[in-house]
Amino acid sequence: MNKIFAIALNTYKEAVRNKVFYIILVFVLVLLAFSLILATLALGEDDRIIKHAGLSVINIFGLLLATFVGVNLVYEEMERRTIYTIIASGVTRTQFIVGKYLGLFLTIFVNVLIMGTLLIFLVGIWHNSTITVSLFLALYLFLFEMMIITAFAVLFSSFSTPVLSAVLTFMCWIIGHLSEDLLEWSRRLFEQGSTGTANLLYGLYYALPNLEIFNLVNYVTNQEDIGSILNAVFLYPLYGILYAAILLMITILTFERRDFK
Amino acid sequence: MRKTTLICIGILIVSCLLFSWAQGKIIEARSGIRIEEKILMLSDRPEVTKVAALGFDSALADLLWVRAIQYFGGNFSTLDKPEKREGLINLFDNMLALDPHFVAAYKFTGFVVNESVKDSNLAIDYLLKGADNNPGEWSLPFDAGFIAFYQLKEYELAKELFIQSIFGLSLTHDASIQTTGLKPGFSEEAIIDGDSYSNAEFTCENSSLTIDLGAKKTIGRIWFEHKAPAKQTYRLSLSTADTPTDFEDIETTAVLGVYFHDFEPPTEARFVRLDQFQTEADEDVFAVSEVKVFGARNPKTPGYVERMAYEMDRAGGPVPRRLGTIRAVLQ
Numbered sequence: 001m002n003k004i005f006a007i008a009l010n011t012y013k014e015a016v017r018n019k020v021f022y023i024i025l026v027f028v029l030v031l032l033a034f035s036l037i038l039a040t041l042a043l044g045e046d047d048r049i050i051k052h053a054g055l056s057v058i059n060i061f062g063l064l065l066a067t068f069v070g071v072n073l074v075y076e077e078m079e080r081r082t083i084y085t086i087i088a089s090g091v092t093r094t095q096f097i098v099g100k101y102l103g104l105f106l107t108i109f110v111n112v113l114i115m116g117t118l119l120i121f122l123v124g125i126w127h128n129s130t131i132t133v134s135l136f137l138a139l140y141l142f143l144f145e146m147m148i149i150t151a152f153a154v155l156f157s158s159f160s161t162p163v164l165s166a167v168l169t170f171m172c173w174i175i176g177h178l179s180e181d182l183l184e185w186s187r188r189l190f191e192q193g194s195t196g197t198a199n200l201l202y203g204l205y206y207a208l209p210n211l212e213i214f215n216l217v218n219y220v221t222n223q224e225d226i227g228s229i230l231n232a233v234f235l236y237p238l239y240g241i242l243y244a245a246i247l248l249m250i251t252i253l254t255f256e257r258r259d260f261k
Numbered sequence: 262m263r264k265t266t267l268i269c270i271g272i273l274i275v276s277c278l279l280f281s282w283a284q285g286k287i288i289e290a291r292s293g294i295r296i297e298e299k300i301l302m303l304s305d306r307p308e309v310t311k312v313a314a315l316g317f318d319s320a321l322a323d324l325l326w327v328r329a330i331q332y333f334g335g336n337f338s339t340l341d342k343p344e345k346r347e348g349l350i351n352l353f354d355n356m357l358a359l360d361p362h363f364v365a366a367y368k369f370t371g372f373v374v375n376e377s378v379k380d381s382n383l384a385i386d387y388l389l390k391g392a393d394n395n396p397g398e399w400s401l402p403f404d405a406g407f408i409a410f411y412q413l414k415e416y417e418l419a420k421e422l423f424i425q426s427i428f429g430l431s432l433t434h435d436a437s438i439q440t441t442g443l444k445p446g447f448s449e450e451a452i453i454d455g456d457s458y459s460n461a462e463f464t465c466e467n468s469s470l471t472i473d474l475g476a477k478k479t480i481g482r483i484w485f486e487h488k489a490p491a492k493q494t495y496r497l498s499l500s501t502a503d504t505p506t507d508f509e510d511i512e513t514t515a516v517l518g519v520y521f522h523d524f525e526p527p528t529e530a531r532f533v534r535l536d537q538f539q540t541e542a543d544e545d546v547f548a549v550s551e552v553k554v555f556g557a558r559n560p561k562t563p564g565y566v567e568r569m570a571y572e573m574d575r576a577g578g579p580v581p582r583r584l585g586t587i588r589a590v591l592q
Binding site: 038041042043044045048049052053055056059174177178181211212215217218221 | 312315316317318319320323326327330331360362363365369
């Protein structure tokens with residue numbers, strides 16, 4: 001366990017050394033620009049715009065961070081041959097992958113925490129508007145979306161080049177946000193009697209991630225029911241953790257069989 | 262200085278000069294094209310835009326909102342021209358599909374389509390679509406009602422919309438109706454079809470009219486209306502129940518034209534029954550033109566909306582006089 005934490009901490013420190021936290025500075029600038037410019041253009045709807053823009057920017061930056069840091073994680077270690085030293089020092093491949101994954105997730109977690117705090121500060125203090133529970137819930141659920149995206153990035157990084165891994169991770173993010181349509185499509189086909197295709201699509205929906213369940217950006221300004229709070233607090237995060245765990249297991253299995261030569 | 266450096270600086274200066282010249286030419290060539298219209302080249306199928314938004318629906322709706330305001334500001338006097346109208350309507354459709362709960366956007370769309378695009382019916386459609394998606398927002402049906410009153414002079418429609426802004430949509434829209442004593446040639450549908458000018462006539466003896474709301478619902482108001490053939494006072498009895506046999510009497514009352522009963526606090530029931538019909542002239546004809554059952558009163562709706570709804574009953578008067586009355590009501 002200590003070895004996993006050591007690798008995780010090292011991954012986090014490396015990300016900090018690579019100046020990934022500069023992304024927060026960009027975030028602040030974007031948010032300030034939105035606040036100052038749109039307040040004058042939005043005809044009284046600046047509160048709503050700042051919340052949506054803030055959460056969307058956190059979402060995009062989180063995705064970029066997970067993708068571009070994640071896809072290099074394993075690949076760089078192998079390119080620089082540092083993996084030999086690590087494995088030779090008694091760290092198993094499983095510990096290496098889990099440590100790398102946790103390190104990257106820690107980096108994203110700290111990023112989201114800082115960006116989220118800044119957003120809440122801006123909404124509550126500067127704009128003096130209501131900070132709703134859904135705003136916190138949106139940030140909370142977003143972490144679980146990142147948990148899955150990070151797992152995809154590490155999985156692809158374990159057997160592919162960074163560019164291809166980044167493209168594949170990004171594809172998974174797109175598919176994840178559209179996968180609920182497969183379910184709807186499957187239902188319609190089932191009603192029309194195409195059971196075979198309907199079952200195939202249903203199976204695909206089960207296998208692909210559903211990232212829309214983590215997306216509360218569209219609900220933070222609407223006073224509508226965001227579904228059962230219990231689902232948002234427990235069920236959806238559980239789904240995220242399990243999906244990431246499955247991906248991580250596949251990564252470990254792939255990496256165990258990989259020849260480093 | 263090294264030779265390579267000098268060459269680089271030379272190329273840089275020449276490139277900058279050429280770039281500046283090219284940029285000037287581009288600005289000149291594109292001077293006739295309004296950049297702002299490029300944003301209107303959205304998909305004409307809002308459902309496609311929604312899919313393409315990849316979860317950033319509300320954020321994209323916000324961008325379109327800012328763009329719509331700027332576009333309106335720059336073109337407000339020419340938006341009734343087909344080429345301007347098409348792009349703007351497309352922009353509105355996309356914006357509202359992306360965020361169906363964006364109340365300010367519905368109000369703005371209603372205002373622009375009515376005032377600048379000059380299509381009052383379409384403006385009412387947008388506002389009512391907003392009311393459907395945001396049932397608690399009294400101002401959307403109110404704005405639609407005001408357009409119906411002021412622009413279209415459709416006072417009956419305006420009254421309906423003002424009432425909708427107080428109580429929401431009538432629960433009778435998806436209710437079934439059972440009657441006894443309905444005279445031949447008259448239909449039950451006439452009672453709940455929303456047209457208060459078509460009557461259904463009953464015999465007074467042993468007649469009743471029962472509305473089944475389909476499930477137990479919150480009832481804030483029961484509305485009964487009669488407009489033809491002769492104005493006279495009716496008497497009827499009103500009762501509600503959870504089962505079709507277990508009616509609890511609310512009141513027996515006299516009616517002249519319009520009658521309504523408000524429940525304070527709102528009551529819960531599935532069935533509403535009107536019976537024990539009597540007419541002032543002791544005739545055996547009891548005419549009902551409309552019965553509506555409404556949900557609980559929206560506490561946010563201002564009191565003047567109800568008074569405006571009743572003003573709409575004075576249909577047919579010239580608009581300036583009616584507007585004067587409305588102004589008096591608003592004061």
